[in-house]
Amino acid sequence: MVDTLNRLAATIAARKGADAGSSYTASLFANGLPKIAQKLGEEATETVIAAMQRDPKAVTGEAADLLFHLLVLLDASGVPLAEVLAELDRREGVSGLDEKASRTIAPEAEAAPKPLSAPAAPEPAPGIALGGPAPASRRRIRRG
Numbered sequence: 001m002v003d004t005l006n007r008l009a010a011t012i013a014a015r016k017g018a019d020a021g022s023s024y025t026a027s028l029f030a031n032g033l034p035k036i037a038q039k040l041g042e043e044a045t046e047t048v049i050a051a052m053q054r055d056p057k058a059v060t061g062e063a064a065d066l067l068f069h070l071l072v073l074l075d076a077s078g079v080p081l082a083e084v085l086a087e088l089d090r091r092e093g094v095s096g097l098d099e100k101a102s103r104t105i106a107p108e109a110e111a112a113p114k115p116l117s118a119p120a121a122p123e124p125a126p127g128i129a130l131g132g133p134a135p136a137s138r139r140r141i142r143r144g
């Protein structure tokens with residue numbers, strides 16, 4: 001699997017500068033990153049549809065299209081496939097549920113008392129709701 005993806009990534013890198021009239025890969029690069037991203041989204045949608053239609057053969061074909069277009073997007077984004085594979089290796093053995101739970105700050109940290117020197121927050125005027133984003137301590141920490 002990895003060998004196949006590496007070979008395909010190398011083919012894509014070799015074809016991207018080819019004549020767009022004779023290479024589908026080159027035509028994708030010629031149309032730019034937005035079009036590549038759009039095609040990847042279409043292939044993802046087609047894969048989902050095939051799965052929902054309980055059509056394994058169609059899923060196979062659409063998943064192959066999806067992987068091909070993902071590799072094109074990685075190249076167009078300057079991200080080597082090796083980096084994605086290394087990220088997967090790094091995650092190996094880490095439960096997705098545990099990792100997700102670790103993204104949120106523990107409730108006890110949120111409830112910690114404020115330092116005495118902190119200036120008191122002004123009282124909101126009656127009937128006026130405070131807007132704006134949630135405090136940083138309440139926001140989820142996103143990866144990379």
Ligand SMILES: N=c1c2ncn([C@@H]3O[C@H](COP(=O)(O)OP(=O)(O)OP(=O)(O)O)[C@@H](O)[C@H]3O)c2ncn1[C@@H]1O[C@H](COP(=O)(O)O)[C@@H](O)[C@H]1O
Nearest residue numbers: 008011012015022023024025026039042043064065068069
């Ligand atoms: N693996 C692939 C591969 N998978 C899918 N595709 C193409 O991806 C396109 C996706 O098909 P769709 O029906 O979704 O899109 P479409 O209807 O053709 O296009 P739209 O008008 O809908 O945008 C088709 O043209 C497929 O042929 C691929 N094109 C190329 N490769 C590899 O890339 C190599 C180089 O190809 P060229 O760059 O074309 O020489 C090939 O030898 C293959 O190894």
